[in-house]
Amino acid sequence: MRIPLSWLEELAPLGDPTELAERLTAAGLECAVEPAPRIPAGVVTGRIVACERHPNADKLSVCTVDVGDGTPRTIVCGAPNATSGPVAAAALPGANLGDFVIAERKLRGVMSQGMLCSETELGLSEDHSGIILLPEDTPVGMPLAEALGLEATLVTEPTSNRGDLMSVLGVAREVAAVRGRRFTPPAPDVPADPGAGPWNIEIEDGTDCPRYGGRVIEGLRWAPSPPWMARRLQAAGIRSISNLVDVTNYVLLEHGHPLHAFDLDRLHGTRIGVRRARPGEKLTTLDDKERETTPDVLLITDESGPVAAGGVMGGASTRVSESTTRLFLEGASFAGPRVRAGSRALHLTTDASLRFERGVDAAGVPAALDRAVELLLATNPGARLVHSVDLHPIPRRPAPVALRRSTLRRILGVDPDPAEVRDILDRLGFERTADSEDRFEVVPPSFRRDVTAEEDLVEEVGRIWGYDRIPDRTCAVAGVSRLVEPRVVAESRARHLAISLGLVEVVTPGLVDSRRELEIGGGGTFFGPAISLRNPMSQDRDALRGSLLPSLLSVLETNVHRGSRDLALFEVGRVYRHTGQAVEETLRASILLAGHGAPGADALGGKSFDFFDMKGFVEVYVEEFWGLPATFAERAEGPFESVAAEGGPVLEVRVPGDPDRVIGHFGAIGSALRKRCDLPEDLPVFVAELDLAAGAPRDEVREFRELPRYPAANRDLALVVAKTVRQSDVGATIVAAGGELLEECRLFDVWEGAPLADTERSLAFTIAFRAPDRSLVSEEVERHMQEIVARVGREHDARIR
């Protein structure tokens, strides 16, 4: 909300405005002083004494403008609202509008001696619908800033619980409170209550509309508002329209109560209804749009049907116009939730609806209506108040609330002087009903519906007394937390393990495109399906992910398309799956390797990632995370197919001890996916995904084991086997045949080619034997070696190379 400082000053002394803004902000009303807009020199008021069609252009007009110096200027203008009579903002040659300097120039053959300005051109607002037009009685030749009454304003952003601060009076009360003063709002000066006469209000449901009041005023005449009111509205950011309309806007700003004026001559009968819309009812609103209603919409009706959407917008049929002489002025309190629902149903948000949503004080309705009557009578000589109605089906008497001094001490950590506490409560409008040194009982003012309990009073005292006066204290060490969360520990270990493997972390959105997820995951149990959102914002983020891989592939796609091909990335994050009525969230790790292993090392013979690089990452990751070696099995089919295809085999990862449980997969991405992501043919890409919830991470506390005291005996063994024989099988045979003293068996070379047959290859192992209590003699080692050679010969048809 934007409040002209002069308006506020009339109600409460401000002191230094900038310092005041700081005080209000600290007390919970965020605000700032905005200096008056600066209007360039040379922009003055000028009456459009004549306005004719431009001879050579349909959309331009040629205006004769009197700027008070006896020499009318010819100004060409393109605005649709240019017309003879009113006073406009004229920028004369030499005026510097920032982007350009006004000069005399020919426009389509007519010499233009200046420019008539819109608000946008002067930097006053975004409004460029037409030129600025001022009331006809505005003096000409006056600097525009003076004519518009531009002044500094306080721009406020109240929190959603403080509907009372959406008004000049409310802010003035807050100003008085932080300045240490009492505040009494001025009482409107109005004639005695004339009674309801024939008027009758019917409210269907008092919870939708706790109060509905009206005033009937006759003898009005449509005219420009008095300059002081027009300027004040303008400074507050509201365009002045006419006396009849401006009054409702003025009271809206001052009291925070949205009022609505019906043209009484267009209203049928004297029975006003407040009820929910019925199926199929339509209403044409003030903006001339016909709107469908739903039963969420609250309608105001006369004897002919709907005439307004309560709390949102009036209807076009009863609109106030230049011919209006009699008004029915509505002042009501509509329930916030009802107005919000109605506003949603109508797809219409207005200044009024926003205020009702925050809560409008039913008790303030008469004062707002009276103030409007006062202003209308004052600006319309001969006008009379004829009738007055007020229906208040559910009056509210706020309940008293007690504040203990001990609570203040316990929550704020300070013990303010009781006299000061009483003073603060008084200044904020609380009515004290019972009092002692240790306990204060108050009834909150009707406009403070946010205050219902002791804690609310603690806040009131704290914010006005001053949070900055509360001394800092550091919490006592006695309360150290004893909470340990396994998933937090697992996530941290999983991330730091990946980082120590030289992988770069990515963080991708948990929301994914379910179609893409399905394409990549194939709908299998490990990779999907994603969980759909009921109300996604867009189709490309319509579900919670069932796998980390689609997101990781998106990261790959982004990077490759931007020229980064060498990638070694990981993510540790959650995936989501329905389990009955609940959703299970499990932690997973994904790894992506693409391009070269060591970027920039090409000059020294760097090498591209291959299948076994990824296998190595998975092996180390599994061993380090769970403390158990992984086993692998090839997948013939299944959901990973679309990822893999001919890029290489896809391996399932399992941990020993639970051979049925697949804890992950890895492989190369296939050609179909490569095409869809538009990846170059020659770029190697490998992906892996591991389910980190598959078991407890290895225990961090490890026991010391004695280091070997005696040397190992190492033997190399090169075997020739058929290519169909798996290395892992040969290795397992060696370990099985090597006896207890075999410590390690490691493959160190694979070789194919002459003089071996095409169907053969050589596998070279290095085998270490060690005894814990002695040095081994070679006879003992040879005996084991002979046994090994014999067994691999028998079982794998292997011969020594």
Added chain:
Amino acid sequence: MSASDPRATRDTALAEIETAASDDALEQVRLTYLGRKGIVPLALRSVASLAPDERRAAGQAWNEVRRELEESVEARRVALSDGGTAATATFDPTLPGRRPRLGYPHVLKRTLEDLVSIFRDLGFSVADGPEVETPQYNFTALNIPEDHPTRDDHDSFFLDPGLLLRTQMSPVQIRVMERMRPPVRVVSPGRVYRRDAFDASHSPFFFQMEGLYVDRDVTLGDLKGTLRIFVDRFFGESLRMRFRGSYFPFTEPSLELDISCTVCGGSGCAVCKHSGWVEILGCGMVHPNVLRGVGYDPDEVSGWAFGMGPDRIAMLRHRIPDIRHLYENDVRFLRQFARTR
């Protein structure tokens, strides 16, 4: 080749050894002089045919030559394998090193780690909870009224049956308090979701970190003191702080904390929208209704809570102008913030 003069043989052989340009060439030289039928062994054998008074001196001389040549050959072999002597060097030490790949965390995760570690030092532990929540935990237990706008489809993501993606980390506070009695001292970092359009400063998914401290005699003074330590450690000690009143349904009183702008120092710039202040977190004293809801007695214990946005804080700290960078994962962006620890 005559081998009568050990000294001459030695000089010739040494010159040939020194100029041998490869292992093969060196081996040829070695065979010529030291091989089984080489010049030096033949000479040694011929020593036997010399006069007895000459034998001893000649034998000593040739043995000396053999030893010297063997050493030279070995030295030359080492030199060749090292890349050659200066005269024949091809070694270029300016070639680039083979750089190992560096692993490092995402800037957002590292920000979270830094935030968490400060509170760990203050005796807080990390609490965890689900991202898919029930309205009970996400709203009701947090004293958010039934008709509050944040409950509708417009602001929060819903999924069936009747579940939603948490819009803040506060449900974790409820779950922690349900599991344990005071003292409770936790921080909870994690992902949250809101139906905000994706633009430079908004994202429908982002991170939050909340803190909660409940015990006997916990006051607003503790909150202020703790956050002072946090700001000093995370942003540096020169910053000014400003608490101002605010409103959240789950705290009373509610406050927001601003710090003097880290970019302009408070004189006003685009980052702080020319106010000199940037908002970094919301906080307050836990609402008694929240405490009652988890079975705590608000007349016995009290507590404070705060919540901040690590995305925003990372952006502020590293001057990242657009939140979308954080979720795009362009490696050129990630690399800018590489720091392993």
